[in-house]
Amino acid sequence: MNDLYPPESQKLDFIGHLEELRRRLLVCLGFLLIAGIVMFSQGHKIMSLAKRPINGMVDELIFITPSEVFVAYIKVSLLSAFFICFPIILYQSWKFIEPAVSSKGKANTYFWMSLAMLGFIAGLNFSYFIALPAALKFLLFFGQGVATPNITIAKYISFFGAFMLIGGVIFEIPIIIGLLTEVGMIKTAMLKKQRKYALLIILIIAAVITPTQDLVNMMVFAVPMFLLYEVGIILAAFIEKKRDRNLK
Numbered sequence: 001m002n003d004l005y006p007p008e009s010q011k012l013d014f015i016g017h018l019e020e021l022r023r024r025l026l027v028c029l030g031f032l033l034i035a036g037i038v039m040f041s042q043g044h045k046i047m048s049l050a051k052r053p054i055n056g057m058v059d060e061l062i063f064i065t066p067s068e069v070f071v072a073y074i075k076v077s078l079l080s081a082f083f084i085c086f087p088i089i090l091y092q093s094w095k096f097i098e099p100a101v102s103s104k105g106k107a108n109t110y111f112w113m114s115l116a117m118l119g120f121i122a123g124l125n126f127s128y129f130i131a132l133p134a135a136l137k138f139l140l141f142f143g144q145g146v147a148t149p150n151i152t153i154a155k156y157i158s159f160f161g162a163f164m165l166i167g168g169v170i171f172e173i174p175i176i177i178g179l180l181t182e183v184g185m186i187k188t189a190m191l192k193k194q195r196k197y198a199l200l201i202i203l204i205i206a207a208v209i210t211p212t213q214d215l216v217n218m219m220v221f222a223v224p225m226f227l228l229y230e231v232g233i234i235l236a237a238f239i240e241k242k243r244d245r246n247l248k
Contacts, residue, residue, distance in 0.1 A: 027092055028092050032082065035080075036074075036077050036081040038075040039080045046076050049091065050170070057136055063152055080165065099111075112182075119175050127166065127167025135220055138217065168211075173228040174229075177229070191216060
């Protein structure tokens with residue numbers, strides 16, 4: 001196909017895509033900056049929410065450098081800004097790839113974006129109320145009698161942020177599977193056939209993304225990821241049945 005167009009035309013098209021990507025990145029960064037400033041002004045309330053999963057497990061968080069608390073407030077402000085701006089980031093990402101998507105893929109744009117938002121919110125709640133408390137309880141219990149936990153606020157916020165982001169991302173698995181099924185890139189039969197390989201890949205991904213390197217916390221993410229893969233198969237089967245009915 002590229003042979004049909006002169007090199008100059010291809011170069012201009014590539015530069016146009018880069019310019020479009022730059023513009024949409026700047027929009028996202030602008031919203032993140034504004035939201036981050038607003039969230040920083042509410043830093044004390046946000047920090048209280050972030051500390052809630054560890055409350056009662058340690059006496060208090062500490063800091064060992066003069067700037068550590070300030071940096072932790074910036075981190076938690078940017079993290080909360082990202083959560084708030086996720087719909088905008090999602091929309092800008094879609095608008096960038098939209099020209100390359102078929103009309104079939106564009107038909108249910110807002111349906112899939114809504115599902116992606118619901119999945120992201122579900123993932124945040126999973127991490128906040130289940131995964132993070134479970135990981136903290138295991139790790140702190142494991143250290144009992146060995147050392148006294150003196151956790152710095154910067155280390156805790158990094159740990160907290162990693163769990164929240166991972167939770168939000170992994171809950172997008174069934175939505176991605178469903179979307180790829182709708183545009184015809186994957187089929188339910190293939191997903192079922194490759195289940196054992198999917199499990200292996202999930203275990204490897206869980207080992208890489210888990211903030212700690214212990215088996216228990218790896219399973220905290222691996223098990224939901226595999227269950228979400230199964231949900232994706234159910235969603236894919238539903239989409240295929242609906243498509244088959246429409247063709248009749």
